[in-house]
Amino acid sequence: xxxxxxxxxxxxxxxxxxxxxxxxxxxxxxxxxxxxxxxxxxxxxxxxxxxxxxxxxxxxxxxxxxxxxxxxxxxxxxxxxxxxxxxxxxxxxxxxxxxx
Amino acid sequence: xxxxxxxxxxxxxxxxxxxxxxxxxxxxxxxxxxxxxxxxxxxxxxxxxxxxxxxxxxxxxxxxxxxxxxxxxxxxxxxxxxxxxxxxxxxxxxxxxxxxxxxxxxxxxxxxxxxxxxxxxxxxxxxxxxxxxxxxxxxxxxxxxxxxxxxxxxxxxxxxxxxxxxxxxxxxxxxxxxxxxxxxxxxxxxxxxxxxxxxxxxxxxxxxxxxxxxxxxxxxxxxxxxxxxxxxxxxxxxxxxxxxxxxxxxxxxxxxxxxxxxxxxxxxxxxxxxxxxxxxxxxxxxxxxxxxxxxxxxxxxxxxxxxxxxxxxxxxxxxxxxxxxxxxxxxxxxxxxxxxxxxxxxxxxxxxxxxxxxxxxxxxxxxxxxxxxxxxxxxxxxxxxxxxxxxxxxxxxxxxxxxxxxxxxxxxxxxxxxxxxxxxxxxxx
Numbered sequence: 001x002x003x004x005x006x007x008x009x010x011x012x013x014x015x016x017x018x019x020x021x022x023x024x025x026x027x028x029x030x031x032x033x034x035x036x037x038x039x040x041x042x043x044x045x046x047x048x049x050x051x052x053x054x055x056x057x058x059x060x061x062x063x064x065x066x067x068x069x070x071x072x073x074x075x076x077x078x079x080x081x082x083x084x085x086x087x088x089x090x091x092x093x094x095x096x097x098x099x100x
Numbered sequence: 101x102x103x104x105x106x107x108x109x110x111x112x113x114x115x116x117x118x119x120x121x122x123x124x125x126x127x128x129x130x131x132x133x134x135x136x137x138x139x140x141x142x143x144x145x146x147x148x149x150x151x152x153x154x155x156x157x158x159x160x161x162x163x164x165x166x167x168x169x170x171x172x173x174x175x176x177x178x179x180x181x182x183x184x185x186x187x188x189x190x191x192x193x194x195x196x197x198x199x200x201x202x203x204x205x206x207x208x209x210x211x212x213x214x215x216x217x218x219x220x221x222x223x224x225x226x227x228x229x230x231x232x233x234x235x236x237x238x239x240x241x242x243x244x245x246x247x248x249x250x251x252x253x254x255x256x257x258x259x260x261x262x263x264x265x266x267x268x269x270x271x272x273x274x275x276x277x278x279x280x281x282x283x284x285x286x287x288x289x290x291x292x293x294x295x296x297x298x299x300x301x302x303x304x305x306x307x308x309x310x311x312x313x314x315x316x317x318x319x320x321x322x323x324x325x326x327x328x329x330x331x332x333x334x335x336x337x338x339x340x341x342x343x344x345x346x347x348x349x350x351x352x353x354x355x356x357x358x359x360x361x362x363x364x365x366x367x368x369x370x371x372x373x374x375x376x377x378x379x380x381x382x383x384x385x386x387x388x389x390x391x392x393x394x395x396x397x398x399x400x401x402x403x404x405x406x407x408x409x410x411x412x413x414x415x416x417x418x419x420x421x422x423x424x425x426x427x428x429x430x431x432x433x434x435x436x437x438x439x440x441x442x443x444x445x446x447x448x449x450x451x452x453x454x455x456x457x458x459x460x461x462x463x464x465x466x467x468x469x470x471x472x473x474x475x476x477x478x479x480x481x482x483x484x485x486x487x488x489x490x491x492x493x494x495x496x497x498x499x500x501x502x503x504x505x506x507x508x509x510x511x512x513x514x515x516x517x518x519x520x521x522x523x524x525x526x527x528x529x
Binding site: 014020061073 | 248397
């Protein structure tokens with residue numbers, strides 16, 4: 001990667017899971033060197049945290065598509081459905097995030 | 101058979117011909133077939149039998165009459181798609197009246213038959229379904245698998261109503277990781293089919309141009325009770341789903357009423373809520389999976405470490421390792437001794453250096469001008485220059501002098517200057 005590029009994108013949950021499966025497989029087979037195993041272990045712990053964070057911190061984002069602009073790009077705006085306002089009234093929850 | 105035979109039977113009136121059953125039946129047949137031609141008749145199917153020949157035999161009946169009917173195998177292929185004749189069904193049949201000689205009964209040879217309860221629209225729908233089936237639209241082979249962890253889900257549906265709320269609620273509860281994008285469309289009434297098809301096509305086009313990232317489309321209806329699902333039974337919607345590169349989950353039909361859109365879609369859900377459940381994994385399950393993975397990783401690593409430790413311990417206990425260790429300890433002891441000796445040598449050298457320093461300091465002390473002052477000498481300079489005064493020429497009457505003595509300084513003013521005798525070297529004043 002060249003240094004001018006964007007900061008690395010965090011792996012998707014799917015990628016996290018795939019890597020974890022690979023790590024478990026390698027560790028359980030136990031046929032790599034100890035250093036390699038410990039490196040895998042460390043990577044696994046980081047991936048686990050990443051996976052947990054994705055699940056625990058996730059907040060649903062909803063958008064309403066709104067046709068397209070002159071350049072043919074889709075337009076969108078925050079989506080609000082009736083149950084949102086009900087929730088706001090009853091539990092005074094903060095509004096959902098809606099950035100695309 | 102022979103007209104002459106009549107004379108053999110005195111009870112047969114003169115001139116009357118006795119016919120065989122077959123002869124009479126043939127005449128009846130001719131009469132019926134010519135007399136009726138093609139007829140349309142409505143009635144209820146009863147006593148339906150399906151022998152292995154593939155022909156169908158049944159009775160058409162109404163409250164007061166019955167009519168035997170046969171529908172031969174080749175005609176069964178012309179039945180409307182999806183139409184299964186069965187007992188009790190009201191039908192309209194078209195065919196010719198004929199006679200079945202062995203039984204001596206007349207019957208209807210059915211050429212076309214339609215279920216009577218079905219409207220024209222439904223028949224057209226069946227035909228469309230048949231056509232799409234032939235085109236391979238419902239082929240299981242071409243159905244696309246759903247992504248296991250969709251990152252963005254597009255819901256093509258009415259943006260209002262119970263269905264969309266249910267879906268968003270369930271998607272959010274199960275998998276809030278995924279973003280939901282709603283592509284609002286009419287779902288019934290004029291233009292609904294066109295809007296639904298356009299909605300699907302637009303999303304695909306945007307994705308192809310990399311303007312959006314969408315992994316899966318959920319096609320939903322409005323929700324609520326009696327709904328008109330006809331928009332989802334159109335060819336234009338079927339085609340849009342068929343051509344979608346993004347997998348489509350349909351949540352249109354009800355349990356009992358499967359629309360064409362449902363059949364073309366890659367995955368069919370029985371309700372909008374069900375569609376949401378099929379589209380995303382459950383967060384709780386995934387947390388369980390991570391926990392399981394976590395304990396497996398910990399456990400296997402712990403086991404590897406224990407194993408490594410045990411192997412090290414075993415090696416360390418071998419005699420081969422004990423001997424070199426002793427040698428190493430000897431070396432260590434020698435190193436310690438050398439270290440201590442070096443330490444002592446350094447301390448001695450330091451003491452010697454200190455003495456030498458003291459001697460030097462004493463000599464310096466003796467040379468210090470301050471000691472000379474102690475003996476009664478003094479150093480004088482004018483206030484203006486730091487230079488010491490060595491000659492009367494350096495001062496004028498009135499100059500302020502600073503004289504350093506053994507203890508402190510004296511500030512004084514020059515009253516007069518007495519020069520030493522002129523040696524004749526100075527230029528005239």
